[in-house]
Amino acid sequence: FQPKVLAGKRVLITAGPTFEAIDPVRGITNLSSGKMGYAVARAAREAGAEVVLVSGPTALATPHGVRRQEVQSAQQMHDAVMAALNGQHVFIGVAAVADWRVTNASAHKMKKQDGAAPPQLEFAQNTDILAAVAATTSVSGWPYCVGFAAESENLVEFGAVKREKKGIPLLVGNIGPHTFGQDDNTVILFDEDGHTVLPRADKLTLARQLVSEIAKRIDRSLLT
Ligand code: C5P
Numbered sequence: 001f002q003p004k005v006l007a008g009k010r011v012l013i014t015a016g017p018t019f020e021a022i023d024p025v026r027g028i029t030n031l032s033s034g035k036m037g038y039a040v041a042r043a044a045r046e047a048g049a050e051v052v053l054v055s056g057p058t059a060l061a062t063p064h065g066v067r068r069q070e071v072q073s074a075q076q077m078h079d080a081v082m083a084a085l086n087g088q089h090v091f092i093g094v095a096a097v098a099d100w101r102v103t104n105a106s107a108h109k110m111k112k113q114d115g116a117a118p119p120q121l122e123f124a125q126n127t128d129i130l131a132a133v134a135a136t137t138s139v140s141g142w143p144y145c146v147g148f149a150a151e152s153e154n155l156v157e158f159g160a161v162k163r164e165k166k167g168i169p170l171l172v173g174n175i176g177p178h179t180f181g182q183d184d185n186t187v188i189l190f191d192e193d194g195h196t197v198l199p200r201a202d203k204l205t206l207a208r209q210l211v212s213e214i215a216k217r218i219d220r221s222l223l224t
Helices: 035-046 074-084 129-135 155-166 203-223
Strands: 010-015 020-023 026-028 050-055 067-070 090-093 100-102 123-125 144-150 170-174 184-191 194-202
Touching: 010 035, 010 074, 020 100, 035 050, 035 090, 035 203, 050 074, 074 129, 090 129, 090 203, 129 144, 129 155, 144 155, 144 203, 155 170, 155 184, 155 194, 170 203, 184 203, 194 203
Parallel strands: 010 050, 010 090, 050 067, 090 144, 144 170
Antiparallel strands: 020 026, 100 123, 170 184, 184 194
């Protein structure tokens, strides 16, 4: 049983990897399974929220009662998030968004030719969706923004710095480089007061704890 700590709240979540096309049949992606983002969506729904999940390509089923919008590229994810942002109380960026997109993608399948030089890809940096959402909160105070960080070293130090850099009240750090695709995770929550470790558990358990930590912080900020 989950208490309905987010009843009446609207929550927007990104999850999964993105896919950056090289040509119509090829692209660049990453090893995010989407499991953590989908677990957070499920936990937020269980907690009574109205949940929109903007998801890159994954093999996962949509959690019960969650509205899912599928996207491929980081740009599509950014546009879908911005279009859905109005009226959201919480934004949780769990997606592993590609840092770069290919600017010279081919409209047709590239052909391999004997003796020809391989294609040269060119890249441009993608917009940081989380930072863009966080930058909108100065007007109404909403949405409460939560980010994720997967660092392979010095997480405690980098986590605090990343939270400030992104301009968000809460950052969730994954411990260890091997969380992609796994069912278990250990996470550290960074907020303005410091950091708290949530011990190793399955992703749904951690997602439920995260949802209750978010609800606590929202309630606290509404009181002050
Ligand atoms: O900067 P870094 O990629 O480590 O930050 C990770 C956090 O920022 C995650 O919450 C991720 O969803 C979000 N992010 C984003 N858009 C990007 C890059 C990261 O929303 N282009």
